[in-house]
Amino acid sequence: KAGVTQTPRYLIKTRGQQVTLSCSPISGHRSVSWYQQTPGQGLQFLFEYFSETQRNKGNFPGRFSGRQFSNSRSEMNVSTLELGDSALYLCASSLLGQGKLFFGSGTQLSVL
C-alpha cells in the first residue's frame, strides 16, 4: 500500500506570492491533517479535514487555508507569503477509529 504522498518536495517562493501544497492520503484514509514544522515553534497543527469538511483548525492566520476533495486528496494554500512561513509542511492521514496517524515526507517551503 502506498504511503502518504506530498508534492512538491521542495518549493522556493518570494514574499507576497501564494503557494499550494498537495497531499494524497493512504488509500482508504478519509481524514487528512496538516502540520507546520519550524525550528523555533516546533510542530504545530494547522487543520484537519474529513469527508471534505474542515473539522478542526489550529491557531494560524486566515492566509492559511485548505480543502479536501471527494477522493480524500487535500491541498493547503498560503497566500501573501511571509518570511516566517518558511517551514516543513507535513500532511498526515488516518483511518477513522484506528487511532494511528501516518505522515508524508513533507514539503519544504522556503520564502525569500
Added chain:
Amino acid sequence: AQKITQTQPGMFVQEKEAVTLDCTYDTSDPSYGLFWYKQPSSGEMIFLIYQGSYDQQNATEGRYSLNFQKARKSANLVISASQLGDSAMYFCAMREGGTNFGNEKLTFGTGTRLTIIP
C-alpha cells in the same frame, strides 16, 4: 502548561544498547492517544508506535515498546538493541478525545535527538 514534555534534548547511546526516551503528558480528557514518531534528517515523520489511554497492555512494535504509566502520565519509548539507523529526532505526541469521533489533532513535544555511536 505544556501538554507534552520531552526533557532530553539529546542522547548519545552505544550501538546495541537499549534506549529509553522520556515523555510525560498532561490532559484532563479520559480518552486520549499517545504516539511516537521518528524523524531522520530527510524530514519524513515515521510512525513508530501508538498507545490508547484505555489499552490494557503496553504497545509493542518490533524493537519499539511504549512504557505506559497512566497514573504518572508517562509514555516512555524503549528501543531495544539500538542500531546506527536509529539516529534521528524522536517526537512524542498526544491526541485528546476518542478515536471513533475523529479529531486527529496532535500536540507534539519538542523532541529528543538520538545519536547511536558505533
